Amino acid sequence: MTFMRVCVLGAGVIGLTTAWELAQRGYEVAVVDRRREPAAETSFANGAQLSYAFVAPLASPETLRKIPGLLLSSAAPVRIRPTLDPDFIRWGLRFLAACNNRMVAETTRAQLALSALSRGALAELAQREALSFGLRTAGKIVLHRTRSSFDAARQQVARQATLQNAEGQQVLTASECLELEPALEIHPNEFAGAIYTPTEQIGDCRLFCQELAVRLQQQPNVTWQLGTHVRKLVMRANRVSGIETSQGVIETNLVVLTLGSAAARFAKFAGFGLPVYPMKGYSITARFASGAQALQHSVTDLNQKIVYAPLKEGYKDMVRVAGIADLVGFDSDIDHRRLTGMMRQAAKFLSLDLESDVRPWAGLRPSTPDSRPIIGWSPISNLFLNTGHGALGWTLACGSARQAAQMIAGEQPAVDPRWFALERRS
Template sequence: MEVPPPAAILGRMQILILGAGVTGLCAAYALARDGHAVSIVERNPEAARESSFANGGQLSYSYVAPLAGPGVIPKIPGWLLKSDSPMRFRPRLDPAQWRWGLKFLAACTPAMADLTTRRLLRLSALSRRLVHGLVEEEGLDFAYSRTGKLVVLSDQASFDAARALMGYQATLGCTQEALDAAEVLRLEPALARIAPRLVGGIHTPDEEAGDCRAFCLGLSRILTRRYGVTFHWGTPVRELVAQGGRLRAAMVPAGAMEADAFVLAAGAAAAGLLRPLGVSLPLYPLKGYSLTVPIARDDAAPRISVTDAARKTVYARLGDRMRVAGMADLVGHDTSIWPDRLDLLVREARAAFPDCSDWSRIGPWTGLRPATPTGAPILGACPGLANLMLNVGQGALGFTLAMASGQVVADALAGRPAPIEMDGFQPADHGL
């Protein structure tokens, strides 16, 4: 009897994805459509229980500038000392935090920030096309809207810098316009309460919003029913086992889970999984907060997505609810809700849109965004482990970049040319 060749030689592989957040699910979608036998292992009982659960809700393809920028370093004393800063840094006896922090500071140059922004715009433009295709083909229901986005600015220097970026974004197909304060209010009357501090805004009419958790839950059902993807819920990965320059298995409580290829999409937990194998991922969690409130008065809630640049707070209408998100705290892997940080977010939201809700039913949440120092994700084969694909480091842009990141991974495993220029995203670009 003739022995059949391994599945990988025929082009169809057994692929195990670690993580059922938005990045893992989008990778599964791209790989399953390529005809691979895909399984996902997830430590939670369903999809999107961690960073994808209640993020800002914005699919922000045109606004991807990294946190690391030339204006960051002068603000660090305030982050350390001010209790109401939109960012908080608490030094810890954690070598990983200090290594990440030093690399982050090295990336805070005008040249590096500009280069990373341009790279991320390429990736986000790809994601936009893929999201549109997914919505059209699969009919996914996730409070999806294409009503645009308005970034409001409260000082002239920030407004001038935002207008300067519009020219480059136009070369990538972004349609934007700069508005003065009066035009901002005509476009979005619900911003009337913060009118005294408005200088202007940048309006991008084709930006989008949606409920990331609903997206993930719907996509997980589609993956199961239409593409035969197998999910292993409530299954934590305890260890990765390597042999002969390849990843052999993911060890779970029931034993070894083997595959031809693996995709690491485990968010903030990814670095800990690879560390015992001698791979040091430059990832650190940025803790973010959100709250979700029911909309009580339709005219008092923003119709389009709003980003308040001065307060580093985002607002997105998700059907009959409003999502408010903000903060970026470097405090380790602590996922507890700190009352003072939640109170700050509530105060900002109530000051901006006091009548949109009665504010008695606030759904609070916090999550860890897995970030690289530069802000660019790590996409590609892990050095020394040829069959392990990295799909990590999207930071606060996980929802926005997930579809493109998954496609990049699928193309790499298929041996196809990358769909975009990959400089800045490959593991070697991150020192691996």
């Protein structure tokens, strides 16, 4: 029995999983998105890795030391385009403030708890609804090219070993890494070592969204407003009474904001600040070269900020190569120089067919300064936030949706909500 009309703004993986959790609790749910099909933007062709144990934030003392070089280099895997945009400046100052060991430890603890919830929720949903999206346990190798990066990673492994969801991470020498994954075409002298987590998974996020959308369309308490642009909130006494859209006004009792990088602009029009800024990433989906050995594990080349995930399309072995982190504002166009640079690095790493059937993509990851998503109530009494997942949106989606639905329904949330509140606990 439905008892409240909820409008979920956004039909990416965060919006769809949130809509599912709310619909399962009996809410009448309307899903609204400007695109005409689900998962058409950031969820379309992400890295495909489900990284439940690898949750280290970008904001760290190591990143802080690299910032001068990032400002000067146009070819670095992380690129920063300085701007006088006040939102960027505020975000950047908060990012710098988060680059300390205490915040790294706090974020790691919070993200591990949320990722554990997400893993269980995804497994439950996939089994119950018989979703087919290539989910499998492939194990994950995180390769470190420098000694300083490897040393920091070993410290992170030690830190996580004392926390929930440690996942049995293993420290590998370069030779041990190449023995584990012989498809890698890199000399052992070119990197310091690797961290291996055998329980990590992979899955195609877009296929998951398509499958889940079909299940949602079968729910009698779910309606769709795709191809619909949101114009503004209709407010009464600090409460949302409706959403004004290009298709008319949608009356609602509650709004859940899952608009990814666009969430910050929406919040500004609604009268409050949201520390979410776009970080552009790229991907290609490609075949392996004829006769080449296919990749068996998901791999992250950390210093190059590139991830590799083995996927199947029918009986064909494919690889999703994704990476780069560009703070360049809301520009979602493909910069072909950046894409070519990523492909050049990939060609040095794996034997790929980059001459045929290569599918490029670029998307804006909604990133917070401390890398934790924002899951909680906004200053508007019936506007709930579920956004800011950065590079971990696919990994954290089902857990974030479960956490959000629990809070909206007045249930005890599975994870400490203070970790993900708009105003973080100190």
